[in-house]
Amino acid sequence: MKRLILLTTLLFTAHAGFAQEEPAAVPSGNFYQTIMIAVLLVFMLLLLWVAIILLKAVRAMEIATFHPEIMVQEPQEAPMEYHDWLALRKARPSVWNKFLGLKPLADETAMQADDDYDGIVELNNPTPAWFMGLFYGTIVFAAGYLLIYHVFSWGKLQDQEYADEMAKAKTEQAAFLASAANAVDESSVRVSADAGEIAEGKAVFATNCVPCHGDHAQGVVGPNLTDAYWLHGGAVNSIFKTIKYGIPEKGMISWEKKLTPKQIAGVANYILSLKGTNPVNAKAPQGEKE
Structure with missing residues (x-):
């Protein structure tokens, strides 16, 4: 016995x-x-x-x-x-x-x-x-x-456990969405009208793209990004690819190692949102109309 x-x-x-992969301190x-x-x-x-x-x-x-x-x-x-x-x-x-x-x-x-x-x-x-x-x-x-x-309230009642589990699930969901957003590439990027994503893309554009394309994307050294003419394609996939890999022979550097896929997608969608804004002192059209 x-x-x-x-x-x-x-x-x-x-x-x-x-049962546990690694011990966790209580x-x-x-x-x-x-x-x-x-x-x-x-x-x-x-x-x-x-x-x-x-x-x-x-x-x-x-x-x-x-x-x-x-x-x-x-x-x-x-x-x-x-x-x-x-x-x-x-x-x-x-x-x-x-x-x-x-x-x-x-x-x-x-x-x-x-x-x-x-x-x-x-x-x-x-x-x-x-x-x-x-x-x-x-x-x-x-x-x-x-x-x-x-x-003594050492233990959590069911309503508190439920609230904690929902908060944990929300945090995990945000982490999952963030990781999923960074898994995007030129073949899976989609057009987005989300105001938050476009605002993030605008901030990245203002930090990195203004010297060549202007503060309103009207074009300086680089082409005007607000008209209907494009040198390397005006679809969201083409814009994403251009930003990611760059056009070295024309001075457009690759941003693949400096920006995350989520940031590149945000910039691409921000550029699409500028179509037809007709900023002041816009550069003459270049490329083919789409």
């Missing part, structure tokens, strides 16, 4: 150890989590203990029902051989049987109550100690739950 308990404990601890503000883990472990061991007790109870009930002759209470006074004494000792009610409140059928007469209803006799058989221990254990668990969650 000790080996079974030790093996089960090792299985639980091994599962908990391999913050001091979440001390209740450590307490709940300890309570859960104790509860699991208690369930294992109860299961062992029930197995022994079933075995003892089987012996008491089908083999009452071996459920003796007192040893024989006559001398006996060692093997007979050993068999008799094994047949005595064990500590477990006493703890479970199991008694042989031979003692049923002594357990009868005084009440008699048409020949139906009630046995005075109290509730087993293991059941009462389990019952009192639930009371202790309830008291601990009350103190942890409603008195």
Whole structure:
């Protein structure tokens, strides 16, 4: 039995150890989590203990029902051989049987109550100690739950857990969208009318593109980006590709290593939003009309 308990404990601890990819320290503000883990472990061991007790109870009930002759209470006074004494000792009610409140059928007469209803006799058989221990254990668990969650506020109630999970999900969603935005390229970029993305593209354009294209994209050294004429294509994919790889032979550098894909997409969509704005002192059209 000790080996079974030790093996089960090792299985639980091994599962908990391999379930996490890397250990994480429990913050001091979440001390209740450590307490709940300890309570859960104790509860699991208690369930294992109860299961062992029930197995022994079933075995003892089987012996008491089908083999009452071996459920003796007192040893024989006559001398006996060692093997007979050993068999008799094994047949005595064990500590477990006493703890479970199991008694042989031979003692049923002594357990009868005084009440008699048409020949139906009630046995005075109290509730087993293991059941009462389990019952009192639930009371202790309830008291601990009350103190942890409603008195000392070490634990989070369901509404707070829900709010925290939603906030965590929102943060993870933002991180996912950011990573997805940076995974865009010239084949997957799409036209966007999102004001936030266009504003970000405008800020990047003002920082990096104004010297060659002007503060309103009217064209300085580089071409005018507000008309319908394009040297290397006016679709969002073509503009993205031009910004990303540049046109080295014409002095347009590659921005692939200086800007993220999200920033390049923002600049491309900002340039598309300037179409037809007709800024002052716009450079003459260049390229083909699209």
